[in-house]
Amino acid sequence: MKSKVSIVRCSSYQEGLVHESVRRAIDLIGGITNFIKPQSRVLVKPNLLMAKPPSAGIDTHPEIVRSVVKILKKIGCEVFVGDGPSVWGNQIENVDLVYEVSGVKQVCQDEGAALVKFEKKIWKKNFPFTSWVDTSDCIINLPKFKTHDFTLLTGAIKNLFGLIPGTYKTELHKNYFDPKDFSKILVDIYEEIRPCLTIVDGIVAMEGDGPATSGKLRNLNLLLASSDCVALDSILALIMGVAPLDILTNKEALGRNLGQAQLDSIEILGEELRDVMGEPFMLPSTSLIRKIPRPALKLAKKLIRYYPYLEAKNCLHCQACIEACPFQAISMKKEKINFNYSKCSACFCCQEACPAQAIKVKRNLFAKMIGL
Ligand code: SF4
Ligand code: SF4
Structure with a gap:
């Protein structure tokens, strides 16, 4: 049915x-x-x-x-x-x-x-x-x-x-x-x-x-x-x-x-x-991987990474992102938010928690090279 x-x-x-x-x-x-x-x-x-x-x-x-x-x-x-x-x-x-x-x-x-x-x-x-x-x-x-x-x-x-x-x-x-x-x-x-x-x-x-x-x-x-x-x-x-x-x-x-x-x-x-159905939605930055043809996707997934980065001018220093991170990958040093990318899993809980649009998504070099 x-x-x-x-x-x-x-x-x-x-x-x-x-x-x-x-x-x-x-x-x-x-x-x-x-x-x-x-x-x-x-x-x-x-x-x-x-x-x-x-x-x-x-x-x-x-x-x-x-x-x-x-x-x-x-x-x-x-x-x-x-x-x-x-x-x-x-x-x-x-x-x-x-x-x-x-x-x-x-x-x-x-x-x-x-x-x-x-x-x-x-x-x-x-x-x-x-x-x-x-x-x-x-x-x-x-x-x-x-x-x-x-x-x-x-x-x-x-x-x-x-x-x-x-x-x-x-x-x-x-x-x-x-x-x-x-x-x-x-x-x-x-x-x-x-x-x-x-x-x-x-x-x-x-x-x-x-x-x-x-x-x-x-x-x-x-x-x-x-x-x-x-x-x-x-x-x-x-x-x-x-x-x-x-x-x-x-x-x-x-x-x-x-x-x-x-x-x-x-x-x-x-x-x-x-x-x-109007214009397609603007998708999240992390979804750009969809542009890759399927046969290359498996390899690309290993090479492409997305990371959070700080838009410092928007930051309120509230530390909500530090509390949000399940991997303790964020710290505050000299009044500035720092990301430890070796610990980051790209879950974007920090971006979700940020009240001030101060966390954006950035791509690694490989993603940029292939135009994602
Ligand atoms: S993306 Fe996830 S793991 Fe990475 S810093 Fe933000 S909350 Fe932590
Ligand atoms: S949650 Fe956003 S505004 Fe608050 S400290 Fe982190 S980046 Fe700054």
Whole structure:
């Protein structure tokens, strides 16, 4: 059977418009009760990466959360909203501040949803998940559509990484620093925790060096919904201008029969895909390796390297990058950030943590020589 993905246009984050559009996105694929039983306990999981206001376009917009809470409340559900924001090294982003600044706290207060923290863990399939995955009957996944320096796309499957609380996320980054291995971990998580429904915030998406302050915002004016995260991420890939199976999580998940990645296995409802595919997204600097012909790729991967470097004029000396680095490859000397490239794994956690666009990506000499 084909997986259903709805695509709905929504031109702004105005409350009424978002509500109408979210409702339509859900109705197109069968309506809320097709996925959630009335009176259920539901965990709503937005992407709350860092303490930035909605205008920064980094976190899932609070109006999407509001709309979903309202829809759930209308069918008598008990609603919990939470995320495990980023962990910079051993320092966990201040969750209270993230909830406050992102606007999600206010929405929960307005709509009578419980804002929860991912403090208690339960182990499932070798991962410590937030215990809220067991407390709830089902999960609604609310990712933000963004490019990602490490995984190329952060969408439906990647957003579930936030269900792992605290510093264990750093351990995973440390132990699975190859994007292919890391993608397998993300799919392990998806295999264990399958959201009933995913709604993607693509009203303002992000391209370039996402997923944080170094990315560029793009007004896409779209909401997408599905119960199949693989199908959703495949459609996001196509909108980005990337083949679905070039997203490593899609390839891995398809191989495990966890969803559909081929267009002929996906039924698109609402807008036509060709009508919403504009100019291809500007991809992260680290993805330029895609220009290399396949036969040369294996050798090139060994020779091409990307590194973070400091744009000193932007640096606030906050040291968030030092805390973020899982490999202790960054230090501060004489008021200047220094990278120890012999320790660097090119995970770009530092760039994600930097609040000031002060960390850019540079190529090694070989990459420059071959024009990447
Ligand atoms: S310095 Fe290298 S290893 Fe450390 S966070 Fe940045 S990219 Fe990752
Ligand atoms: S590079 Fe960014 S994260 Fe690091 S100290 Fe400077 S502003 Fe802070």
